[in-house]
Amino acid sequence: MKIAVLGTGGGARAHAARLVGLGHEVFVGTRDPEATLARSEPDMMGNVPYGQWLAGHPGITLTSFGDAAAAADELVINGIDGHSAVAALTATAGPLTGRTLIDYAVPYVYRHRSEHPWPTPWGVMPKLDPCDTDSLGEQIQRALPGVKVVKSFVTQEQATVVDPRSVGGGDHTMFVAGDHADAKQRTTGLLESYGWTDVLDLGPLVCARGMEMYAHMHSAIGFGLGQRFGGHFGIKVVR
Template sequence: MKIAVLGTGGGARAHIAKLAELGHEVAVGTRDPQATLARTEPDMMGNPPFKQFLADHPGIELHTFGDAAATSDGLVINGIDGHNAVTALSAIADQLAGKTLIDYAVPYIYKPDIERPWPTPWGVNPILDPCDSDSLGEQIQRALPRTDVVKAFVTQEQATVVAPKAIGDGDHTMFIAGADAEAKQQVTGLLRAYGWTDVLDLGPLITARGMEMYAHMHGAIGMALGFGTHFGIKVVR
């Protein structure tokens, strides 16, 4: 299958590598391919330059967001940062029409100037915008009425999404939400290929609000366990 991954950060790289390992043709999208390839310093999360990643993964092609989405025959993964996702995706609405878009972005606002900040070992914790009365997933769906948006992957580090058995032998839960049953089935199929055995459909896309807000809880657990510790969440029935 031809799958597009939009973004070049650590999460996107996890999906790119895993999809290629599974035998899919992967097209990667970025805002400016030449600028991305020209970078020689690690990104804000410490990932090495993307040019190095491409050298280690022959056969992966780098395109603009629109050109990458156009190559997909039905499935696109959104790894664009939450603050810029709606604008970037709206600009390629035609290339995304008729396709399933998996959105795992969190609508973080970094370095917020707020009255009661949440201090963390790496600075002030980001805040969520939107929150409660809307979600980034819903905003993306409204911006892309011809695309089936499925919120998924967002409650785990992406390295764990593509390798669930690395935590508790895979005995934890992945959540998905969206309006279209066929699109959610397509996403569930990809999760099964990744190794997930417990996929819980939360229903309509409005439940993306809960998934996105969970990001703060996930961060709190991570800080309690020790920064860099990967873990899973399981719904016990």
């Protein structure tokens, strides 16, 4: 299958590499492919320059957001940062129409001013915007009514999403939410190919609010485990 991954950060790289390993043809989208390949310094999370990473991962095609989406058969994975996602995806609305868009972005706002900041091992915790009464997943769906948006992957680090067995032998839970049953089925199928055995359908896309707000709890658990960035752990819904 031809699958598009939008974004070049660590999470998007994890998906692209895993998908190629599963035999898919992967098209990675970025705002400016030439600029992306020209970068020579690690990104803000310490990932090596994309061109260097790409050279070690044959089978991945780097192109623009629009061209990557157009190349996909059905599935597009959104790894664009939450602050920029709606604008970038809206500009790519045409090629995305009719496709399933799996969104794992968190609507973080960095370098904000807070009366009661949350200090972390790497700085002040970003705030969520939107929060409570809306979600990034819903904003994307409203902006792109012709796209089938599914919120998923967002409750785990992406390295764990693509390799669930690396934590507890894979005995933990992944969630999906969306307003299109067929799109959620495609998303669940992809998760099962990654190795997930416990995928819980939360219902309509409004449930993306809970998944996005969980991001702060995810960070708190990681800090409690002594993990500075992200976290190598899973969560399990016990029935």
